[in-house]
Amino acid sequence: MKFSFDVGVEERHQVTFSFDKVWGGLSITVDGQPVHRELRVLSVELVKRYQFTVGVQERHDVLIEKERKLMFAGFRPQQYRAYVDGQLVAEHTG
Numbered sequence: 001m002k003f004s005f006d007v008g009v010e011e012r013h014q015v016t017f018s019f020d021k022v023w024g025g026l027s028i029t030v031d032g033q034p035v036h037r038e039l040r041v042l043s044v045e046l047v048k049r050y051q052f053t054v055g056v057q058e059r060h061d062v063l064i065e066k067e068r069k070l071m072f073a074g075f076r077p078q079q080y081r082a083y084v085d086g087q088l089v090a091e092h093t094g
Helices: none
Strands: 002-007 013-019 025-030 033-039 047-054 060-067 079-084 087-093
Touching: 002 079, 002 087, 013 060, 013 079, 025 047, 033 047
Parallel strands: none
Antiparallel strands: 002 013, 013 025, 025 033, 047 060, 060 079, 079 087
C-alpha cells in the first residue's frame, strides 16, 4: 500500500506512506526525506499509530493509523487513515 497527501497552506509538504505486507517494510517520508522506517515482522497491536510534526514556520501535527484484522491479517485488506491537526485527510484500504 502506498499513498501520499499534502500538508500545509503556505508551506506545502508532501507526506508519503508506504507499507509492503509481504516483506513488512514500512516507510514514511516528508518531501522525500525519511521520517520513519521499520520492518514489521510480527505485530500484536491491531492499530499502529505514527505521529510526527511537519513544517517549520507553519507546523502541523500528522497522525497515520494502520489498522489490521485480528486473524490472517497478511491476507486481508488493512485500513489506513491519515489525520492532519485532528482532521481526516486520507483514508485507504488495501
